[in-house]
Amino acid sequence: MYPVTESRYWARRMNRRAALRSSGVAATGLAAAALIGCGGDEDEPGTGGGGNGGGTAGAGGAASSPDQVRIEPGLYGPSIDATAAEADPLANGIAGGVLLGDYLDPPQMDLNQVLSCTVVHPTQYSTNRLVRAKAGPLADPSGIELEGDLAESWEASDDGLTFTFNLHQGVKTHNIEPTNGREYTSEDVRLSIERYQASGTQVDVYNDVTSIETPDDYTVVVNMGAPRPDFPLDTGSWSAMYVRELIENEQELQDRLVGTGPFIQEEWTPKERSVFRRHPEYFKAGLPFLDGIEVYVQSDAAAQRAAFQTNNFWDWGARDDIDAKDMASQVDDVVLTKQPLANIPNTRGWWFQMENPLWQDERVRRAISLAFDRDEFDAASGGDNLNPDGAFSFISTPPWPTIFDSYPTAAVQGPWYQFDPEQASQLMQAAGYTADNPLTFEIVGFYQREPIPNLALPLINEALPEVRASWREVDNPTHATLMADRNFDEALGYLIPSFLSFDMCCYPWYHSDGATNYNNVNDAEMDSMLEAQRAESDLEARKEI
Numbered sequence: 001m002y003p004v005t006e007s008r009y010w011a012r013r014m015n016r017r018a019a020l021r022s023s024g025v026a027a028t029g030l031a032a033a034a035l036i037g038c039g040g041d042e043d044e045p046g047t048g049g050g051g052n053g054g055g056t057a058g059a060g061g062a063a064s065s066p067d068q069v070r071i072e073p074g075l076y077g078p079s080i081d082a083t084a085a086e087a088d089p090l091a092n093g094i095a096g097g098v099l100l101g102d103y104l105d106p107p108q109m110d111l112n113q114v115l116s117c118t119v120v121h122p123t124q125y126s127t128n129r130l131v132r133a134k135a136g137p138l139a140d141p142s143g144i145e146l147e148g149d150l151a152e153s154w155e156a157s158d159d160g161l162t163f164t165f166n167l168h169q170g171v172k173t174h175n176i177e178p179t180n181g182r183e184y185t186s187e188d189v190r191l192s193i194e195r196y197q198a199s200g201t202q203v204d205v206y207n208d209v210t211s212i213e214t215p216d217d218y219t220v221v222v223n224m225g226a227p228r229p230d231f232p233l234d235t236g237s238w239s240a241m242y243v244r245e246l247i248e249n250e251q252e253l254q255d256r257l258v259g260t261g262p263f264i265q266e267e268w269t270p271k272e273r274s275v276f277r278r279h280p281e282y283f284k285a286g287l288p289f290l291d292g293i294e295v296y297v298q299s300d301a302a303a304q305r306a307a308f309q310t311n312n313f314w315d316w317g318a319r320d321d322i323d324a325k326d327m328a329s330q331v332d333d334v335v336l337t338k339q340p341l342a343n344i345p346n347t348r349g350w351w352f353q354m355e356n357p358l359w360q361d362e363r364v365r366r367a368i369s370l371a372f373d374r375d376e377f378d379a380a381s382g383g384d385n386l387n388p389d390g391a392f393s394f395i396s397t398p399p400w401p402t403i404f405d406s407y408p409t410a411a412v413q414g415p416w417y418q419f420d421p422e423q424a425s426q427l428m429q430a431a432g433y434t435a436d437n438p439l440t441f442e443i444v445g446f447y448q449r450e451p452i453p454n455l456a457l458p459l460i461n462e463a464l465p466e467v468r469a470s471w472r473e474v475d476n477p478t479h480a481t482l483m484a485d486r487n488f489d490e491a492l493g494y495l496i497p498s499f500l501s502f503d504m505c506c507y508p509w510y511h512s513d514g515a516t517n518y519n520n521v522n523d524a525e526m527d528s529m530l531e532a533q534r535a536e537s538d539l540e541a542r543k544e545i
Contacts (some may be wrong), residue, residue, distance in 0.1 A: 070112060076338070104476045108255070114480050119480075127257065128149045129235065144500050146500070149282075152168045160227035171184040174279060175280075188241060189218065191244050204515050229537045234504050242476065253463065300523070317343075351492045353488055353520065355520045367428045368467060391410060402505060443493055457471060492519070
């Protein structure tokens with residue numbers, strides 16, 4: 001259970017008993033899994049005990065016995081099997097309540113301007129995609145599966161050039177201005193895709209699209225100029241389908257969220273909070289269970305801890321096992337989930353500014369990587385630590401589920417991801433640096449503001465005397481803007497939003513013309529490989545590329 005909402009990605013994750021059992025804090029998870037027999041009394045804030053005062057949401061199955069509604073407090077990992085109640089959430093989910101939590105301060109609300117997890121988070125409460133990652137307790141925790149969202153079904157032509165999406169009928173937009181509860185149709189989808197095609201952060205998802213047909217209100221046919229086997233996965237990664245009224249008003253798209261999603265945005269106060277209330281005409285019967293969601297900007301660790309202890313935040317990231325056990329000794333209704341962090345379809349690390357001559361010497365980049373003891377980092381941060389042959393680093397591209405069928409070892413990442421400080425020093429000296437004349441550089445960022453300065457950089461500086469790296473923290477809107485504008489001098493911490501395909505974790509970020517090539521990589525050989533793997537339909541051949 002790893003919400004992509006903060007830089008505490010290396011922490012153990014604790015949550016109130018039987019709170020969200022999903023793949024993340026997102027509308028997909030909240031709508032599909034929401035409060036499955038939530039804990040807490042009816043007068044407790046931040047739980048599902050209020051609102052409708054219990055009872056079941058929706059219909060279609062038999063209610064389970066009370067002992068099957070909640071998971072017992074304690075430690076679980078790497079995954080938790082679904083309870084009998086969770087196998088039929090519509091029959092057993094308790095409706096009502098407002099979920100309280102923290103989130104990062106988004107610079108704006110338009111994903112096509114700033115593709116950041118800070119914008120993805122609120123967007124997923126209020127919008128839908130054509131398809132999405134399967135979420136909830138019945139989803140494979142180590143795999144990536146697609147399920148319909150706005151699309152009830154979809155199919156691809158044999159040649160991989162045409163994709164047809166059949167929309168749910170009767171999908172209502174939020175009953176507020178400017179949509180006023182009208183029906184969502186294929187025209188909204190067409191305009192959303194055409195906007196992505198024209199410019200912005202998601203142009204690479206749609207740059208092979210040659211035409212879009214809408215033969216009726218509930219059918220969208222997307223035609224490609226080149227085969228794109230992963231297109232449904234690609235569009236399911238980030239592509240919120242917007243409403244035409246906002247597409248026609250770029251400023252309004254940046255300032256507010258209006259869509260078809262399970263929650264209606266009621267308030268966004270920058271630097272403070274976002275408030276969402278239930279969409280009463282949501283097209284998925286019985287959902288969402290929650291009456292509302294309130295998320296607050298809170299980056300102070302002590303305040304986050306206190307909010308969790310007082311049941312005002314539903315989850316909290318522990319520093320390590322000792323920290324988690326201390327919390328469990330103070331709060332008696334918590335569940336601690338532990339999972340290999342490389343499991344998560346989300347890429348982390350930092351970017352080198354490739355327009356800076358410092359980083360155009362690959363010997364320097366390789367040396368810094370060789371000086372990073374990933375096993376030690378994992379041991380100190382509660383990371384993977386599963387392979388005797390070395391931990392598969394979660395500061396890598398891509399996360400393992402996009403390529404491998406089972407958890408890999410460090411060896412598959414190649415020679416430059418191994419720990420070899422002697423070779424690192426040789427490379428730095430060959431590049432003209434010494435212990436008396438080291439390379440000094442600064443990483444700027446907000447994400448990973450704990451593990452980078454406190455763990456990663458000390459390990460590198462200690463192992464490699466020819467380098468002196470430092471960290472400078474900025475606030476989240478500044479970080480996201482520096483990233484989107486590619487306006488940083490040396491290095492920038494980063495956190496790519498979760499994606500569903502190998503193509504999305506690499507092509508937009510590393511192709512020379514990629515819309516999110518934020519660190520300005522310019523490599524013709526890499527471009528050729530990215531283009532080849534994107535068009536390859538044979539899975540093994542694609543993996544080889």
